[in-house]
Amino acid sequence: MWEVWIHNTRSGSPERRIPVSAASWNRRLGSLGSATHAFVTRGSGLPKSLINEITRGNKYTIVQRWGRHCAYAGVIRDDRAPDNSPILPLRSKEIRAALFAGRLPHGVNEYTPNGAVLTLTNRSWAGAVGAILDKGTKGGLVAGWELPIDLPADAAGGFSAEWLYEEGLSIGDMFKQVEDDGTETDLAPYLAEGDYLRYETRVQSTINVGTPFLLPSRAPGSIITNLEPGNDVEVQRTGVLGFGNGWGADRLWAYAPQTGDGIRDMPVQDVQISFPDIHDQTRLQRAVDAEFRRRNNPIRQWGLELHINTYGPAIADVGRLLDVHTFGSDRIPDGVHHLRSIGLSGDMSFKVTPEVHIYG
Incomplete structure (x- = not known):
């Protein structure tokens, strides 16, 4: 079952469990997710001084836990609310998004x-x-x-x-x-x-954690409550032209693919991308090659909703592999389809929504 705790950001020490009436959280690959938790302050029995202390932005991190599994942890960034509200919304971001976006590597x-x-x-x-x-x-x-x-x-x-x-x-x-x-x-x-x-x-190179968890899609008692197969071609491109640091004729540049082409049977859709912080030609070429690999094929992205009462959210945590077994679909071939979670969102209910891509 869900619990929401306040931890010290610097030490990680557990400070206090807090009552929460609602939540909307999103854990993202790369630690770039965010959340809002509705902290019930009125009637909580907590003195104002303690409420003001444990909701101090940056000093404290809010953690949504299922047993000992941390489904989400975010540094508190904002708690603005009407003065007469019985609810204090605690808005947070995962540690990289909250602290590293602006933190210098030196004093x-x-x-x-x-x-x-x-x-x-x-x-x-x-x-x-x-x-x-x-x-x-x-x-x-x-x-x-x-x-x-x-x-x-x-x-x-x-x-x-x-x-x-x-x-x-x-x-x-x-x-x-x-x-x-x-x-x-x-x-x-x-x-x-x-x-x-x-x-x-x-x-x-591709984060994956643990062994694949087998999920039947239509069997009685399946925890899959919604399955929507699809392809996302919004970012698909046939070639990448990348620019690094420099100006004019001295500006570094590279392109991909360097051999063959990425067009195949598609219309040409090339893209120009800037990597202004890269000063090295070899690193620029690797960055352009990697960007081309990410963009050349459509992202086979499925919509998936799970009821986690039996297993908890850990089965669909970021990086986890899910083997979805389908049978009798009008569109999806029968058999096992390998998915990888790159994001997980939820609230305080038993329903979670992993963002999954076809893997392998």
Whole structure:
């Protein structure tokens, strides 16, 4: 069953369970989701001082839990409401969207003209993300900078970058550059010992977690309450022209595909994309290649609704694989179809809606 808790953002410590009358939450791959929780303040028995303390934006994170599974965790960003309202809406964003979008990887007193904030040479994607997080949290050793994030293991690889102070890049900007290189990232919330909130850093070319969960679509007792197969061609393109840093004739550029074509039997639909923070030709080409792979084929995106009373929300968490078995459909071939959840939304009911793509 659902519980909603307040945790300290910096330490992850559990502060208090709060009464909630309604919620709308959306957990997204990349930790870019958001939520609104209706905190019932009138009649809660909590003193005003405590209500004002546990709803302080940025200092506290709101977590929607099912048992020990964290379906959503978001840093509180806003709580504005009419003064006579018995409900206090707590609006939040996942940690990357809330903190890393504007957080510099250095203190304002550390700015060094012509200096490098961080230099990476031949690191894996996971190693690069770990180095960014270590830099952006001061290794957890400086008060105010620490966050309860598990760093991924370092390893050698093909990612190299030098980020300068004068570029003014945020932690989120650096994350995006690693993702542009062809990978996915996610900060998955979980409960550690003592119910402390922590985040597992996931970095993979395609994030998938656990073993596939088999779901019959029409069998008696199926937890699938709605199934809508479809293809999303809104972002589909036949070619990508990408521009990096620079001006005029000195501006870096690359294109994909470099061999063959992406047209096949479609009308031409090419796209131009800017990667202004990329200064390296090799990295720019990898970013353009990755963008072409994402865009060349239609996204086979299905609508899916699940009733989770029996299993809880963990079966459809971001990155989980779902094997949907269909039979007797007018459109979908009979058999097992492999889906991957890249987002999960819900409220306080037993219904959740995973955003799923065909996988493999």
